[in-house]
Every structure is written in C-alpha cells, then in structure tokens.
Amino acid sequence: MAYDVARIRSEFPSLESGWAQFDGPGGTQTPRAVGDAVASVLTGPLSNRGTIGVSEERAEAAVHGFRLAMADLVNGHPRGIVHGRSATQLTYDFSRHLSRAWGPGDELVVTRLDHDSNVRPWVQAAEHVGATVRWVDFDPETGELATEAVAAVLSERTRLVAVTAASNLIGTMPDVAAIAAAVHDAGALLYVDGVHYTAHELPDVAGLGADFFTCSPYKFLGPHCGVLVARPELLETIAPDKLLPATNAVPERFEFGTLPYELLAGVTAAVDVLSGLSEAAAPSGEADAADGTHAAHSRRDRLVASYTALHEHEEGLRARLEEGLADLPGVTLWSRASRRTPTLLATFTGHAASDITKALAAGKVLAPSGNFYALEASRRLGLGDDGGLRVGLAPYTDESDVDRLLEGLAAALT
Incomplete structure (x- = not known):
C-alpha cells in the first residue's frame, strides 16, 4: 500500500x-481539515437540532455525519455511537448505569494492564453496591496479559469484565476476541478500552466481541472528546437518569445536554483524513445510510x-x-x-x-x-x-x- x-x-x-x-x-x-471542519460548523449558521432553517439543519447534519463516520471507523451501527466529553467520563457514566443491577455477591473483573479510567470507575462502582472486584495480573517480564488469566477468575457471579485492547503504557494488545468468548461463556459483559488501540489498529467491535468499546478521537487526529460504541439493542436495555423532556431514544438518551456540534464535525473530518492515509484507498462516498450498510469502495473500505x-x-x-x-x-x-x-x-x-x-x-x-x-x-x-x-x-x-x-x-x- x-x-x-x-x-x-x-x-x-x-x-x-x-x-x-x-x-x-x-x-x-x-490536521488542517479537522480544524477547518470545527471552525466551519462553529462560525456558520448554527442552532439546536431540527429541520426548520439552515442553522437547525446544519446541527442535525453534524450529529448524523458523526454517527455515520464513527460507525464506519469501528464497523458498528450508527445508533450504537454515544458521544461523551471523554472516554473516562463515559466509563464513569456507564459504571453507574450498569451497577444499578449489581449487589453483594456479584463480581467485576479488572486488569493491572489497564489505564486507570478502565479500572477505578469499576472498582468504585463495586464498592458502592457491595460487589466484589477480581484482579487479573499480567506478566511484567513479557508484558503479556493471558486469556487464561482472565478465564481463571470468571464465574457465574461475574457481571462485567473490563480490559484494554492495547496498553497505553507498553503497547500490549491482549487477545480481546478470545477473552470475549470466555467472558460471554460465563454470561458476563465485556467493556473494552480501545482508546490507544484505535490509533493504530482499525477496530471491528463485533469481531472483537466487545459489548462496550470506548475510544477518544483526539488520539487519532480528531478533537478532544470521547465515544462509546455498543449494540443499539444492548443500549435499549440500559436506563440512565435523564431530564424529563429529554428524548429516550438511543443513543441520545445517554448524551446529556446540547451536543458540541463543531466537535462532532471535527470527528467526522478526522475519520475522513484517516480514510485517506493510503493512496491506494479509492475515493468514494460514505456509508449508505443509517442502516449501517456499506457500498463498494465505501469509507470503511478506504479505512x-x-x-x-x-x-x-x-x-x-x-x-x-x-x-x-x-x-x-x-x-x-x-x-x-x-x-x-x-x-x-x-x-x-x-x-x-x-x-x-x-x-x-x-x-x-x-x-x-x-x-x-x-x-x-x-x-x-x-x-x-x-x-x-x-x-x-x-x-x-x-x-x-x-x-x-x-x-x-x-x-x-x-
């Protein structure tokens, strides 16, 4: 290439x-294209989302474009793309959402390889509800996190396993797909920190077996924000606290307040820059539509x-x-x-x-x-x-x- x-x-x-x-x-x-996209949305006609007038339509387009771009990047569904201020904020939010169903006797699994943003929110959530935390070690001589080490601590009481797809400290990439298989066999959910991974490896959330996957666009040429990816049908089962007039639709029910439309446009631009890194990446259109399907030579192909x-x-x-x-x-x-x-x-x-x-x-x-x-x-x-x-x-x-x-x-x- x-x-x-x-x-x-x-x-x-x-x-x-x-x-x-x-x-x-x-x-x-x-890159310049990301800065230009942010400035264009921020300084052009802009209102809250809607369909009346160009300012509302531009806000709507920024959100729609962001969800399509991120779905292409992670090979997910646009309705499974949740925006947040950071991956840390999103993980804290979802640790609170999910822990409502946990209590004494339930178990959470975290690893010593992970960034603290995929450790402390789960440890603290477990403390609040009286659940037990199981720790998985990695080999300091090789830097490896063995699938067997994760499997060894799983039981019928395991509710969630949090693991990194790539260590931001030493780069180790565990076998997430194999870990996911073991976690799902135990009837638990897998929460994957993909922040460092996404900067170097093209994610396939379904292929990895991640129930939840987080990443940070500013680690891959974009603006400062975070993204959580999950299956829309899984998100439908989670009921966060929210304002009464706020929509209950997925994924918007997890996005509190007015979205930063300019940053969403910047994320879309960053994905487009990534899709053009290789001169062998044939130019073409974007994903077909909100159904998440892709045409030949789509942005996913270019990525x-x-x-x-x-x-x-x-x-x-x-x-x-x-x-x-x-x-x-x-x-x-x-x-x-x-x-x-x-x-x-x-x-x-x-x-x-x-x-x-x-x-x-x-x-x-x-x-x-x-x-x-x-x-x-x-x-x-x-x-x-x-x-x-x-x-x-x-x-x-x-x-x-x-x-x-x-x-x-x-x-x-x-």
Whole structure:
C-alpha cells in the first residue's frame, strides 16, 4: 500500500514548529481539515437540532455525519455511537448505569494492564453496591496479559469484565476476541478500552466481541472528546437518569445536554483524513445510510486500506527505533509483548526518565515521561508512580523524527 508520509505531514500545520512529536499516545497533532471542519460548523449558521432553517439543519447534519463516520471507523451501527466529553467520563457514566443491577455477591473483573479510567470507575462502582472486584495480573517480564488469566477468575457471579485492547503504557494488545468468548461463556459483559488501540489498529467491535468499546478521537487526529460504541439493542436495555423532556431514544438518551456540534464535525473530518492515509484507498462516498450498510469502495473500505498502509509504515519505524535503542547504553525497554502497538516505554540506568525528557526537549523532540494514568501497570513493572519515558509513533512520524530522537538520546546518555 502506498504511504506518502511527506504528503501526510503537509496536512498538519503544527509540524511547522520544527518539533518531533512522540506524544501521540497522549493526543495526536491535528490536521488542517479537522480544524477547518470545527471552525466551519462553529462560525456558520448554527442552532439546536431540527429541520426548520439552515442553522437547525446544519446541527442535525453534524450529529448524523458523526454517527455515520464513527460507525464506519469501528464497523458498528450508527445508533450504537454515544458521544461523551471523554472516554473516562463515559466509563464513569456507564459504571453507574450498569451497577444499578449489581449487589453483594456479584463480581467485576479488572486488569493491572489497564489505564486507570478502565479500572477505578469499576472498582468504585463495586464498592458502592457491595460487589466484589477480581484482579487479573499480567506478566511484567513479557508484558503479556493471558486469556487464561482472565478465564481463571470468571464465574457465574461475574457481571462485567473490563480490559484494554492495547496498553497505553507498553503497547500490549491482549487477545480481546478470545477473552470475549470466555467472558460471554460465563454470561458476563465485556467493556473494552480501545482508546490507544484505535490509533493504530482499525477496530471491528463485533469481531472483537466487545459489548462496550470506548475510544477518544483526539488520539487519532480528531478533537478532544470521547465515544462509546455498543449494540443499539444492548443500549435499549440500559436506563440512565435523564431530564424529563429529554428524548429516550438511543443513543441520545445517554448524551446529556446540547451536543458540541463543531466537535462532532471535527470527528467526522478526522475519520475522513484517516480514510485517506493510503493512496491506494479509492475515493468514494460514505456509508449508505443509517442502516449501517456499506457500498463498494465505501469509507470503511478506504479505512481498511489506509490502516493497512499505516501499520506497515509504523512497523518499519518501530524496527528502526528499536534497533537504534539497542545500541545505546543502559536502556531498558518494557514494551515486549508479541502483539503490540508502536509505543515504547523505556527507562535508563543512572538517569531519571524525566531528565531524559528535558534533554530531548532542548532539541525540539517531545517524548514525555510518567505513568500516563496506567498506574497499576507502572507499579506492576516495578517502576512505581514515576513510570518511564514513552515514545509513541503517529501517522505523521517519519524517519528523520526517529533519527532525531535517537541522536538526542545518545547525547543525553553519554
């Protein structure tokens, strides 16, 4: 698949700053098309949703376009797309919605590999209703989270399992589909944190077996917000607290207040940018309609081609980076799983990771340090709350960025 990184970089005004950005796991840079879409909706005629006048119609179109775009991205149904301020907010909301049916004797499963946003809401919800939390460990030597380890804690009392599709700290991608099969055999629901995963792997929510799947558009070129995906028929069974005049329709019943139409348009634009990463992605129309079906050469088809090309591009850069790191003294890489994203966590003998981050910044290379809210994972690795230096690749990363990072590390470690 053709991947022209120079063309892609030209779409990001922020890269004109001269910085090499390795902070993608915390939030990617934003392409011009996304900013233009946000500005266009925000500054054009805009009212609350409706069908009377252009301002109402534009709001309606922004919502409709957002649901179609996200459905294409995750291979879901538009009526199963819920907008939220962030993935953390959505998970807290749904932990409250779902825990109404739980009580003493019920069990929730969380893992030590996950970002705290897919741990603490469930732990706290269990505490509020008297349910029990079961913890699943991962192997700190390999970074692997075994399906068998999840299956071992399941029982007829298990109500929900929360697991990441990809660790934002060390990149590990567990076998979510196999975990889903075990969870469903136990009669439980699977809540998948796909925030880091979606930036590097094209989601197929049904294929993964996720009952709930969250992601954050700002991790894949979009504006700051969150998205939850579920089957519409599952959402129909969940009754959240809401204002009396507010609609009870799905998915709107979970979206409180007036939606940020400009951000929804930005998400749609981000998905369109992703669908055009590969020159082999044939231009065409969008999804057919709200029934979630797709025509030949649809946006989903283009996304498949683009993610294939992106994967090849990022894997090549990761190999270049890992080869360079292997030649540097005192570097420990904690990203070791057999299936993982191009995200590396490193520590350095005799040097605090935060000091290395500062040294790199002097050369306009941004590689942040910390635990990145993957607190349980950082502690399990023996890195405490300090974590390490995280290097994340993104669609706009090129070989010169990687070389600048390696040169900066070599200088800082000598």
